[in-house]
Amino acid sequence: MIKSDSHPQQKVGTEFDRAMMRRCLELARRALGCTSPNPMVGAVIVKDGEIIGEGFHPRAGEPHAEVFALKAAGANARGATIYVSLEPCNHYGRTPPCSEALIAAGVAKVVVGMVDPNPLVAGGGIAKLRAAGIEVIVGVEEEACRKLNEGFIHRILYKRPLGILKYAMTLDGKIATTTGHSAWVTNQEARSVVHQLRAACDAVIVGGNTVRLDNPHLTSRQQGAHNPLRIVMSRSLNLPAQANLWKTEEAPTLVLTDVGANPVSRKMLLKQGVEVIELSPLTPEKVMAYLYDRGFCSVLWECGGTLAANAIAQGSVQKILAFIAPKIIGGSNAPTPVGDLGLTTMTEALSLERVEVRVVGADCLIEGYLPQKVINL
Numbered sequence: 197m198i199k200s201d202s203h204p205q206q207k208v209g210t211e212f213d214r215a216m217m218r219r220c221l222e223l224a225r226r227a228l229g230c231t232s233p234n235p236m237v238g239a240v241i242v243k244d245g246e247i248i249g250e251g252f253h254p255r256a257g258e259p260h261a262e263v264f265a266l267k268a269a270g271a272n273a274r275g276a277t278i279y280v281s282l283e284p285c286n287h288y289g290r291t292p293p294c295s296e297a298l299i300a301a302g303v304a305k306v307v308v309g310m311v312d313p314n315p316l317v318a319g320g321g322i323a324k325l326r327a328a329g330i331e332v333i334v335g336v337e338e339e340a341c342r343k344l345n346e347g348f349i350h351r352i353l354y355k356r357p358l359g360i361l362k363y364a365m366t367l368d369g370k371i372a373t374t375t376g377h378s379a380w381v382t383n384q385e386a387r388s389v390v391h392q393l394r395a396a397c398d399a400v401i402v403g404g405n406t407v408r409l410d411n412p413h414l415t416s417r418q419q420g421a422h423n424p425l426r427i428v429m430s431r432s433l434n435l436p437a438q439a440n441l442w443k444t445e446e447a448p449t450l451v452l453t454d455v456g457a458n459p460v461s462r463k464m465l466l467k468q469g470v471e472v473i474e475l476s477p478l479t480p481e482k483v484m485a486y487l488y489d490r491g492f493c494s495v496l497w498e499c500g501g502t503l504a505a506n507a508i509a510q511g512s513v514q515k516i517l518a519f520i521a522p523k524i525i526g527g528s529n530a531p532t533p534v535g536d537l538g539l540t541t542m543t544e545a546l547s548l549e550r551v552e553v554r555v556v557g558a559d560c561l562i563e564g565y566l567p568q569k570v571i572n573l
């Protein structure tokens with residue numbers, strides 16, 4: 197097993213190495229939301245302290261980041277150092293192995309952000325480079341590299357997309373008034389964080405109620421940014437004929453329903469260009485298994501409390517982003533972000549790990565992860 201050189205108290209590499217790796221991550225992010233089922237990867241080639249080639253992986257099926265960087269550097273790559281945010285691959289997939297391309301180009305040193313969790317690579321790329329006499333350092337800016345590709349890593353380890361639950365609630369824990377009115381709980385800054393989050397995800401899921409009450413767009417609202425596939429989960433197909441999700445064309449919309457549900461409504465959706473897929477039973481787990489098969493790495497749940505509780509209970513949520521607005525609306529029947537989980541004591545409460553809290557405009561954002569079954573690489 198190839199181990200990262202990283203140590204909790206010690207940073208790997210020099211300050212220059214870390215700056216170059218951060219540049220790799222910057223390059224990788226140019227393809228935010230566009231690479232699934234592949235990871236986002238950036239590469240930088242340096243010789244005599246100067247960058248002589250850069251590249252990133254634009255989408256699955258296209259060459260890997262290292263290949264673009266090698267092409268940019270040309271013959272100058274001989275004797276140079278390449279920085280790459282993910283271990284160079286060592287297998288024939290949609291593209292040939294980068295380990296071999298790096299050896300053939302004569303690079304002297306490879307600085308890697310993180311080991312590739314893909315079992316087809318999993319240290320094999322690093323071992324191949326070392327066996328060819330190339331110096332390899334592993335684990336430079338590792339945490340940032342892992343964070344960028346947390347969806348890809350989860351997909352590989354658990355054979356499901358990473359499920360992210362996002363909600364916005366008031367100080368008294370409500371997501372809308374008793375009439376269902378929710379525009380807007382948070383301020384513009386928080387909403388633009390949500391738009392960025394959508395740009396990073398492969399799909400965003402809501403239930404039929406959200407379509408009826410909020411008529412959302414579910415897009416990333418940024419010029420040139422990726423838009424996620426917009427998904428509605430609806431057993432009854434009791435959906436309005438006029439909705440922004442079928443009227444706007446910035447992103448495709450998929451409606452997931454149960455077998456044989458409401459043929460009239462189904463026809464109305466198909467006529468408006470909406471893809472309709474029947475899944476039986478229509479549960480969060482079934483949906484996540486289906487989206488895994490479609491090649492997705494990350495899925496954003498932007499649904500109401502009942503669906504959110506089901507998704508949590510079925511293990512379809514790993515990460516939570518909760519926006520809290522300093523507002524109070526009261527109302528004992530006003531909807532809450534997570535419905536009944538059947539818990540009766542505080543000891544059963546789901547405690548988030550790796551929690552981060554930040555202020556976004558006038559609102560607060562709490563981000564954390566639900567405990568996961570540990571799989572060691």
Ligand SMILES: Nc1nc(O)c(N)c(N[C@@H]2O[C@H](COP(=O)(O)O)[C@@H](O)[C@H]2O)n1
Pocket residue numbers: 233234235237238252253256257258259260261262280282283284285288289290291292294312314317
């Ligand atoms: N190091 C590295 N750089 C890239 O740019 C990459 N896209 C990857 N991806 C790894 O290779 C697998 C995909 O291979 P194909 O694109 O099908 O050839 C992907 O699962 C990663 O393990 N690695």
Ligand SMILES: [Zn+2]
Pocket residue numbers: 260262284285286292293294295
């Ligand atoms: Zn590769």
